Amino acid sequence: MRDKMQTPENRGLIAIITLLIMGIILCAVLMGRAGIEKKPYRISVIVDDVTGTSRESLTAGLKQGALEKNVRLNYVTSYIQGDLEKLEDLMEQEIDNGAGALIVQLPSSNETRDMLFRISGKVPVELIETDGERSEEDMALIGCIEADSQSLGREMASSAASLYGGSLKGIRIGLLAGNVRTSALRDRQRAFEDEVKKLGGNLTWTLTGTDTLSERFEDKMATDKVDIIISQEEKLTLMAGRYKEDNGADYKLLGLGSSIDNLAYLDNRVTDMLFSVNNYQMGYMAVVDTAEVLENRYSGMKNRTISFSKVTADNIYSEDHQKLLFPFIK
Amino acid sequence: MGEETNKEKTGGRSLIKKIYSRLEPRSIQGLLLVSFTIVTVLSMIFVGTTLYSTFRGRLKRAYAQGNDAIVTQTGQKLESLLRDMRVLSDTLNYTVLKNLDLEDEKVSSDLELLYESNKNDVVSMAIYSEEGELIATSPAAAPNPHANPCEQDWFISALLKPENQHFTPPHVQNLFAGKDNMGRWVISLSSASYMTRGGRPENGVILVDMDYSYVEAMLENIDAGGSGGYFYLCTDDGDLIYHPRYMQIASGLESEDSSLAAGLTDGIHQSVRYGGKKQTVIVYTVSYTGWKLISIVPERGFLSESDTTGYFLLLVMQLTLLMAILLNRLISSRISSPIRLLTASIRDKEVSGDQVPKVYIGGSGEVRYLGRTLQKLLNQISFLMRDIVSEQEDKRKSELDALQSQINPHFLYNTLDSIVWMIEGGRNKDAVFMVSQLASLFRISLSQGRTIIRVEEELRHAENYSNIQKIRFRNSFETIFDVDKDVLNCCTVKLVIQPILENAIYYGVKELGDEGRIVIRGRREGDDIFIEVEDNGLGMQYSQVEQILTERGRRHAKGSGVGLINVHSRIRLRFGNEYGLKIWSEPDEGTKVTIHLPYIPYNDGNLRMLENGKPRGKDPAGDATGSDE
Numbered sequence: 001m002r003d004k005m006q007t008p009e010n011r012g013l014i015a016i017i018t019l020l021i022m023g024i025i026l027c028a029v030l031m032g033r034a035g036i037e038k039k040p041y042r043i044s045v046i047v048d049d050v051t052g053t054s055r056e057s058l059t060a061g062l063k064q065g066a067l068e069k070n071v072r073l074n075y076v077t078s079y080i081q082g083d084l085e086k087l088e089d090l091m092e093q094e095i096d097n098g099a100g101a102l103i104v105q106l107p108s109s110n111e112t113r114d115m116l117f118r119i120s121g122k123v124p125v126e127l128i129e130t131d132g133e134r135s136e137e138d139m140a141l142i143g144c145i146e147a148d149s150q151s152l153g154r155e156m157a158s159s160a161a162s163l164y165g166g167s168l169k170g171i172r173i174g175l176l177a178g179n180v181r182t183s184a185l186r187d188r189q190r191a192f193e194d195e196v197k198k199l200g201g202n203l204t205w206t207l208t209g210t211d212t213l214s215e216r217f218e219d220k221m222a223t224d225k226v227d228i229i230i231s232q233e234e235k236l237t238l239m240a241g242r243y244k245e246d247n248g249a250d251y252k253l254l255g256l257g258s259s260i261d262n263l264a265y266l267d268n269r270v271t272d273m274l275f276s277v278n279n280y281q282m283g284y285m286a287v288v289d290t291a292e293v294l295e296n297r298y299s300g301m302k303n304r305t306i307s308f309s310k311v312t313a314d315n316i317y318s319e320d321h322q323k324l325l326f327p328f329i330k
Numbered sequence: 331m332g333e334e335t336n337k338e339k340t341g342g343r344s345l346i347k348k349i350y351s352r353l354e355p356r357s358i359q360g361l362l363l364v365s366f367t368i369v370t371v372l373s374m375i376f377v378g379t380t381l382y383s384t385f386r387g388r389l390k391r392a393y394a395q396g397n398d399a400i401v402t403q404t405g406q407k408l409e410s411l412l413r414d415m416r417v418l419s420d421t422l423n424y425t426v427l428k429n430l431d432l433e434d435e436k437v438s439s440d441l442e443l444l445y446e447s448n449k450n451d452v453v454s455m456a457i458y459s460e461e462g463e464l465i466a467t468s469p470a471a472a473p474n475p476h477a478n479p480c481e482q483d484w485f486i487s488a489l490l491k492p493e494n495q496h497f498t499p500p501h502v503q504n505l506f507a508g509k510d511n512m513g514r515w516v517i518s519l520s521s522a523s524y525m526t527r528g529g530r531p532e533n534g535v536i537l538v539d540m541d542y543s544y545v546e547a548m549l550e551n552i553d554a555g556g557s558g559g560y561f562y563l564c565t566d567d568g569d570l571i572y573h574p575r576y577m578q579i580a581s582g583l584e585s586e587d588s589s590l591a592a593g594l595t596d597g598i599h600q601s602v603r604y605g606g607k608k609q610t611v612i613v614y615t616v617s618y619t620g621w622k623l624i625s626i627v628p629e630r631g632f633l634s635e636s637d638t639t640g641y642f643l644l645l646v647m648q649l650t651l652l653m654a655i656l657l658n659r660l661i662s663s664r665i666s667s668p669i670r671l672l673t674a675s676i677r678d679k680e681v682s683g684d685q686v687p688k689v690y691i692g693g694s695g696e697v698r699y700l701g702r703t704l705q706k707l708l709n710q711i712s713f714l715m716r717d718i719v720s721e722q723e724d725k726r727k728s729e730l731d732a733l734q735s736q737i738n739p740h741f742l743y744n745t746l747d748s749i750v751w752m753i754e755g756g757r758n759k760d761a762v763f764m765v766s767q768l769a770s771l772f773r774i775s776l777s778q779g780r781t782i783i784r785v786e787e788e789l790r791h792a793e794n795y796s797n798i799q800k801i802r803f804r805n806s807f808e809t810i811f812d813v814d815k816d817v818l819n820c821c822t823v824k825l826v827i828q829p830i831l832e833n834a835i836y837y838g839v840k841e842l843g844d845e846g847r848i849v850i851r852g853r854r855e856g857d858d859i860f861i862e863v864e865d866n867g868l869g870m871q872y873s874q875v876e877q878i879l880t881e882r883g884r885r886h887a888k889g890s891g892v893g894l895i896n897v898h899s900r901i902r903l904r905f906g907n908e909y910g911l912k913i914w915s916e917p918d919e920g921t922k923v924t925i926h927l928p929y930i931p932y933n934d935g936n937l938r939m940l941e942n943g944k945p946r947g948k949d950p951a952g953d954a955t956g957s958d959e
Binding site for chain 1: 355356357359360363476501502504509512513515542543569576577578580581582641644648649651652655656659
């Protein structure tokens with residue numbers, strides 16, 4: 001019997017049969033695995049006021065991305081007022097609760113290296129709206145999606161100048177810079193100020209930060225009136241618009257904004273110009289990129305730049321703008 | 331160049347041959363297994379491919395037709411929806427506005443009534459004057475001071491073509507003030523109206539806004555049926571109205587070649603190069619608006635995108651192949667088993683005279699026949715081997731006897747004695763004669779060890795013997811040689827005539843005194859030669875004649891000691907059984923012994939053939955007559 005098995009023909013036959021059996025088992029296993037419904041990936045979204053009306057486009061994009069990539073999102077509103085320690089605690093909490101990745105809006109870009117190093121060692125992190133300090137080693141596990149802040153800053157300045165015939169000489173300019181601890185707003189401010197100088201202007205005042213900004217603004221308006229206010233943040237634009245409407249002020253107002261409230265002010269000619277970042281795209285790509293890394297750890301997180309549009313009362317309802325500004329939310 | 335190409339071709343062919351010779355099955359079972367498996371696999375591939383293409387084609391058509399039905403049904407639903415809007419607009423126009431004056435409060439209440447009964451899908455209904463003034467609206471809302479209806483397409487087209495109703499693609503409505511009225515997506519239907527205000531007729535425009543989310547929900551619920559396809563709605567220019575990935579397209583993340591699709595006629599268009607892939611495009615034109623409801627079905631998607639389907643197909647193929655191999659192995663084993671048993675029963679077995687291997691006889695009829703025939707063959711071989719051994723034994727015995735008789739001491743002693751006697755008696759001449767005859771006799775007897783000599787030599791040998799015996803027996807008999815010349819140069823076994831002559835002398839003529847006579851004749855008859863030794867001696871009884879050529883006749887006689895049976899056997903062993911001795915005898919009359927030999931001329935070739943033991947007619951090199959070399 002043993003001699004029979006040793007013949008080349010029988011050896012070849014045994015080899016073929018063995019290969020086939022292994023192939024059958026492999027296919028059965030793969031079928032079983034493919035048939036098992038894949039558990040959705042869990043991604044936590046830690047963004048300031050994530051469920052607010054100003055975030056509708058962002059959340060619409062996040063939801064669409066989650067739908068396509070089989071992701072379960074958990075929204076966490078971070079009322080942390082710039083406290084990175086509290087942010088880290090929040091992130092650790094989400095990781096402990098099972099989050100496979102995090103989408104985070106940093107309240108500050110300063111001194112984030114260590115924190116991001118620690119967190120990205122556990123899960124991939126997608127930063128939105130602003131980048132933070134991070135080391136070269138973290139590049140693969142930390143991505144950033146933000147608008148081109150320098151272009152935005154320059155555009156704000158040149159758009160302001162266009163309201164005055166192309167020059168800002170002699171114009172009193174107030175800048176609501178917002179949370180300049182973030183690199184996005186810092187870059188925006190720097191670019192804006194440089195462009196203003198080029199256009200012959202000078203800033204009358206600049207208000208930064210978030211604490212007590214509303215009161216400081218009102219004080220400024222009472223003591224140091226300006227011809228034009230430029231706002232770098234959505235909330236600050238809204239604040240300035242509200243103030244203008246309520247108090248009958250006559251300054252021109254340009255600012256970042258795409259919420260329905262800001263659009264209403266624009267439509268009512270309270271606000272003169274809005275710069276709208278494509279938040280839907282930001283939210284969608286944040287989820288898609290993160291999910292891709294969860295599917296394949298070797299693919300690495302990506303950095304992306306999001307486009308922005310200049311919206312006026314005349315073009316708010318143009319075909320392109322209405323899609324961008326009034327996203328159809330399912 | 332040509333040589334190199336030829337070398338390459340030869341090298342390639344020899345490599346293929348080498349590979350083939352290594353892979354080629356060595357056994358019948360292997361050959362059967364490989365053949366069956368190849369046939370099975372090829373059949374599977376052929377059938378599988380045919381079925382797959384047929385199935386795929388049919389599935390593709392089925393999906394296309396299914397989607398076409400869905401598209402048609404959805405298009406009809408959309409048309410119905412739009413028709414409802416038109417009916418609503420017509421109701422407002424022809425039932426309310428035609429019969430009432432705009433200043434009548436009932437206009438507003440009727441308008442509100444109409445709105446309330448349709449508010450599930452209607453966002454607002456409004457009446458505008460020709461100048462763009464908002465006359466009435468439901469629900470109530472203030473006009474947006476910054477929006478001028480007169481500049482908007484719905485207004486312009488309504489007044490431009492008053493006979494038609496005009497649908498706009500979905501858009502954000504901005505006609506009404508207030509944040510709550512902002513950002514609403516609607517599909518607007520506008521139509522011109524002839525109204526009466528304060529008793530005076532005037533033109534105006536009716537605007538009915540339908541909630542786009544209603545249309546969007548209807549289109550989103552279309553089930554593509556697992557085909558991997560999708561549906562979208564666009565204008566006849568290709569501007570998207572609804573798309574499942576609308577925001578991605580608006581954000582520039584994706585694109586849709588809607589203009590290409592919108593340019594196609596209604597119906598199913600297969601294998602359209604769409605979006606870089608071959609897809610099936612189904613088009614339905616929504617009536618009155620000219621909008622296109624498009625279905626895209628990828629040609630490969632529904633069959634190949636499912637991992638499970640792919641693994642399943644692979645699993646089935648491997649399983650089928652495994653079963654085919656096992657089954658083919660079983661079948662080939664069953665078929666080849668009798669042949670293997672047959673082979674095993676004779677492999678490394680020896681056939682001898684005593685031992686014949688038992689051949690396996692079994693299996694199908696052909697194999698049984700083969701086995702039986704093989705067994706018969708082996709039995710025959712064994713029998714022939716026994717025969718040959720026995721023959722060789724006889725030959726050996728006969729030749730041994732003949733060898734022994736080449737120098738018979740008894741004869742030599744007597745002859746030498748006679749010679750001595752002659753010398754002593756002073757008969758030197760006779761003595762010399764005797765010696766010379768004796769020398770000749772022994773020279774021919776020995777013949778340098780040859781077994782085959784010329785007939786002439788054999789006759790001389792017989793003559794020498796006869797001469798010696800005549801002297802010994804004082805010429806009491808005479809010997810006459812009458813042999814044809816033809817016969818002299820033929821081949822014969824040596825020591826065939828002398829023993830017969832000896833018998834003739836001792837048993838025939840010795841007692842006859844001077845009247846003894848022995849005649850030796852030789853003649854050719856065709857391919858045979860006959861040498862007769864006839865004497866007029868005492869003769870024998872028939873019963874004695876019968877026994878001469880048997881084993882009893884082999885007893886040592888006086889003289890040379892080689893019996894007639896020895897001569898007879900040696901002739902038959904050398905030339906074949908049809909040759910040998912024939913004896914005739916009649917008491918008191920004499921005896922005639924006829925030596926029957928084949929006519930074989932004496933030459934080197936024939937000599938070699940006969941010395942090697944190949945009898946006449948069986949030499950594979952040529953005919954029995956031999957070839958002159």
